[in-house]
Amino acid sequence: xxxxxxxxxxxxxxxxxxxxxxxxxxxxxxxxxxxxxxxxxxxxxxxxxxxxxxxxxxxxxxxxxxxxxxxxxxxxxxxxxxxxxxxxxxxxxxxxxxxxxxxxxxxxxxxxxxxxxxxxxxxxx
Amino acid sequence: xxxxxxxxxxxxxxxxxxxxxxxxxxxxxxxxxxxxxxxxxxxxxxxxxxxxxxxxxxxxxxxxxxxxxxxxxxxxxxxxxxxxxxxxxxxxxxxxxxxxxxxxxxxxxxxxxxxxxxxxxxxxxxxxxxxxxxxxxxxxxxxxxxxxxxxxxxxxxxxxxxxxxxxxxxxxxxxxxxxxxxxxxxxxxxxxxxxxxxxxxxxxxxxxxxxxxxxxxxxxxxxxxxxxxxxxxxxxxxxxxxxxxxxxxxxxxxxxxxxxxxxxxxxxxxxxxxxxxxxxxxxxxxxxxxxxxxxxxxxxxxxxxxxxxxxxxxxxxxxxxxxxxxxxxxxxxxxxxxxxxxxxxxxxxxxxxxxxxxxxxxxxxxxxxxxxxxxxxxxxxxxxxxxxxxxxxxxxxxxxxxxxxxxxxxxxxxxxxxxxxxxxxxxxxxxxxxxxxxxxxxxxxxxxxxxxxxxxxxxxxxxxxxxxxxxxxxxxxxxxxxxxxxxxxxxxxxxxxxxxxxxxxxxxxxxxxxxxxxxxxxxxxxxxxxxxxxxxxxxxxxxxxxxxxxxxxxxxxxxxxxxxxxxxxxxxxxxxxxxxxxxxxxxxxxxxxxxxxxxxxxxxxxxxxxxxxxxxxxxxxxxxxxxxxxxxxxxxxxxxxx
Numbered sequence: 063x064x065x066x067x068x069x070x071x072x073x074x075x076x077x078x079x080x081x082x083x084x085x086x087x088x089x090x091x092x093x094x095x096x097x098x099x100x101x102x103x104x105x106x107x108x109x110x111x112x113x114x115x116x117x118x119x120x121x122x123x124x125x126x127x128x129x130x131x132x133x134x135x136x137x138x139x140x141x142x143x144x145x146x147x148x149x150x151x152x153x154x155x156x157x158x159x160x161x162x163x164x165x166x167x168x169x170x171x172x173x174x175x176x177x178x179x180x181x182x183x184x185x186x187x
Numbered sequence: 188x189x190x191x192x193x194x195x196x197x198x199x200x201x202x203x204x205x206x207x208x209x210x211x212x213x214x215x216x217x218x219x220x221x222x223x224x225x226x227x228x229x230x231x232x233x234x235x236x237x238x239x240x241x242x243x244x245x246x247x248x249x250x251x252x253x254x255x256x257x258x259x260x261x262x263x264x265x266x267x268x269x270x271x272x273x274x275x276x277x278x279x280x281x282x283x284x285x286x287x288x289x290x291x292x293x294x295x296x297x298x299x300x301x302x303x304x305x306x307x308x309x310x311x312x313x314x315x316x317x318x319x320x321x322x323x324x325x326x327x328x329x330x331x332x333x334x335x336x337x338x339x340x341x342x343x344x345x346x347x348x349x350x351x352x353x354x355x356x357x358x359x360x361x362x363x364x365x366x367x368x369x370x371x372x373x374x375x376x377x378x379x380x381x382x383x384x385x386x387x388x389x390x391x392x393x394x395x396x397x398x399x400x401x402x403x404x405x406x407x408x409x410x411x412x413x414x415x416x417x418x419x420x421x422x423x424x425x426x427x428x429x430x431x432x433x434x435x436x437x438x439x440x441x442x443x444x445x446x447x448x449x450x451x452x453x454x455x456x457x458x459x460x461x462x463x464x465x466x467x468x469x470x471x472x473x474x475x476x477x478x479x480x481x482x483x484x485x486x487x488x489x490x491x492x493x494x495x496x497x498x499x500x501x502x503x504x505x506x507x508x509x510x511x512x513x514x515x516x517x518x519x520x521x522x523x524x525x526x527x528x529x530x531x532x533x534x535x536x537x538x539x540x541x542x543x544x545x546x547x548x549x550x551x552x553x554x555x556x557x558x559x560x561x562x563x564x565x566x567x568x569x570x571x572x573x574x575x576x577x578x579x580x581x582x583x584x585x586x587x588x589x590x591x592x593x594x595x596x597x598x599x600x601x602x603x604x605x606x607x608x609x610x611x612x613x614x615x616x617x618x619x620x621x622x623x624x625x626x627x628x629x630x631x632x633x634x635x636x637x638x639x640x641x642x643x644x645x646x647x648x649x650x651x652x653x654x655x656x657x658x659x660x661x662x663x664x665x666x667x668x669x670x671x672x673x674x675x676x677x678x679x680x681x682x683x684x685x686x687x688x689x690x691x692x693x694x695x696x697x698x699x700x701x702x703x704x705x706x707x708x709x710x711x712x713x714x715x716x717x718x719x720x721x722x723x724x725x726x727x728x729x730x731x732x733x734x735x736x737x738x739x740x741x742x743x744x745x746x747x748x749x750x751x752x753x754x755x756x757x758x759x760x761x762x763x764x765x766x767x768x769x770x771x772x773x774x775x776x777x778x779x780x781x782x783x784x785x786x787x788x789x790x791x792x793x794x795x796x797x798x799x800x801x802x803x804x805x806x807x808x809x810x811x812x813x814x815x816x817x818x819x820x821x822x823x824x825x826x827x828x829x
Contacts, residue, residue: 073619077626084630117611146614147607149666150719168618168655171625171648 066109068098070118081172095121116145127159210398230343237358292318303378308371336369352376416444432459500589540564568596624648660793667800678713678828688725702740714825716805724798728756736760751824759818772799
């Protein structure tokens with residue numbers, strides 16, 4: 063069971079790395095949307111879910127969602143948006159583009175985050 | 188003058204003719220009756236002579252009574268002539284051929300010794316003249332038409348003989364009730380009428396002279412009393428018609444013309460005063476028009492100057508889409524040479540970015556101003572306003588205002604970008620700090636021997652959360668301070684939102700041993716607001732109430748108040764000191780304690796400030812209803828959806 067984390071901030075990526083390792087969840091990381099798409103398409107790796115940041119260089123989370131939804135091979139992978147953008151507009155936009163759930167990065171501690179992700183994706187535990 | 192005389196002639200000529208006819212009539216009738224009287228008098232005289240001269244039986248006088256009276260009246264001849272000796276005896280007619288009879292006849296004829304008697308013939312029953320003063324007439328016969336004299340009545344007739352009028356008188360001889368014969372007396376009419384013809388001529392002359400005099404008088408009277416006044420009135424009427432109103436119409440007579448002149452003069456005075464009034468009114472009007480024109484020009488100048496000073500384009504368009512007025516700013520924005528602006532210029536300029544024709548028609552038909560913000564045209568952002576101009580309930584055109592909001596739009600975008608970047612750039616490192624501290628606290632606790640270090644990590648973790656909350660609230664507030672933007676308000680169910688919040692906070696209340704009570708009116712209408720924003724406000728107020736209450740309850744009341752739904756949150760907390768009440772709803776303020784001396788993570792001091800911004804952006808009100816030592820009550824209202 064693999065989770066893909068798309069996050070441009072290396073410190074945050076480090077935290078997620080540590081956290082998921084500690085929780086025993088295998089992860090694949092990508093530093094932006096384009097990187098994620100490339101990895102998904104070339105490696106043939108099919109993660110159980112994608113945790114996606116929004117504000118990233120090159121290709122942001124919204125653009126990634128658009129591309130993902132266009133790709134029949136990728137469109138069924140559930141996406142949890144994990145971002146510090148949490149205005150109602152941003153939430154609406156992400157939901158419309160196919161995101162399964164939205165979580166605010168700064169609103170919880172890593173331990174709580176794991177719990178919420180597990181609630182959203184019961185297969186993960 | 189001519190016209191007046193024509194009128195006078197029209198009336199005078201028939202009048203004069205009438206007078207002449209009457210005069211002639213009078214002259215004719217009077218001479219005729221006089222002639223008649225004279226002829227009759229002559230006839231009667233001859234008849235009387237003829238009868239008197241005839242031998243009549245004694246006592247036969249009654250036959251002549253009428254004749255005598257007439258004789259006396261007509262000519263004054265003495266009645267003694269009747270008693271003269273009878274000349275002719277009736278027996279003479281028994282045998283007229285006897286010599287005695289003949290002598291008697293001759294004597295009878297002689298009796299008419301009258302110079303005017305021309306011829307006397309005595310004829311018998313057969314009409315045969317027996318005796319005549321004209322010898323050759325004896326033996327001839329009289330005209331048969333005169334034989335009617337034998338019926339017993341004397342008569343006369345007038346006949347023309349040898350071109351002169353003769354009067355012939357016939358008198359019967361009656362003996363013993365039998366007509367024996369008759370006498371014919373012939374005399375010239377001229378001789379009979381001779382004595383009066385001169386008198387007649389004189390009378391005619393008098394009449395003629397009197398008539399002429401009467402005509403003259405008539406003319407003079409008419410001239411003085413009618414022609415002259417009428418002519419005067421006519422002349423004055425003409426001069427009044429030509430506008431000479433100062434000279435009075437002065438005709439001092441007591442007749443109808445005087446009255447007419449009086450009316451004329453009153454009319455002249457009225458016309459004069461009316462004319463003066465009109466003239467005065469016209470002058471005043473002209474003056475007023477002049478003043479108003481000057482005022483209007485001044486107003487227009489002011490208007491044009493005002494419009495020219497505007498930084499936005501101002502155009503007035505009439506219903507037929509003609510440009511009535513435009514300012515320089517409009518021409519600059521549209522890039523049109525001065526004075527060359529027309530409606531098609533506008534259509535070409537905006538093109539697809541703004542359907543100016545369609546919008547113009549819509550604004551005019553709906554009678555409503557139409558504002559279109561941020562029309563993206565020619566690398567500019569323009570706010571376009573179309574406001575119909577309504578005069579006396581008629582749409583006479585529209586005002587078109589074009590504002591170049593490029594700078595504002597760019598600034599707004601920059602602000603939005605700033606908020607997005609700031610959110611990201613501030614939150615990301617803070618989230619990283621929080622995450623790492625949390626990881627240490629939760630997963631690496633056993634690797635730290637010193638409980639002091641662990642406490643420091645714990646405090647740093649709390650501070651990072653506090654700082655994140657402050658940053659979040661600050662960014663939220665800053666964003667809200669810009670207004671709602673283009674976000675639409677929707678119909679939302681405030682009761683449903685409140686129930687969700689109560690559900691979320693039920694555990695928190697339970698942990699503090701507080702009762703959470705909902706007291707909502709039935710059939711509450713939907714309000715016009717935003718689901719999430721109302722939720723945030725309710726969360727904030729109920730959260731605060733729970734935070735500051737140590738025992739008792741927090742009661743939420745929802746009811747309809749006029750056109751708004753009012754939510755009141757009451758607690759049984761410590762209350763808010765009077766000096767702190769005014770600090771509520773201000774940035775970074777917490778009643779009761781300063782955020783600088785915080786001991787817990789509860790609140791950033793921004794909650795009520797953000798709630799206020801949210802409620803005001805939804806056109807509602809928020810405030811402190813009451814506060815005392817036994818508790819506080821906060822309220823907010825939201826307009827109902829219609």
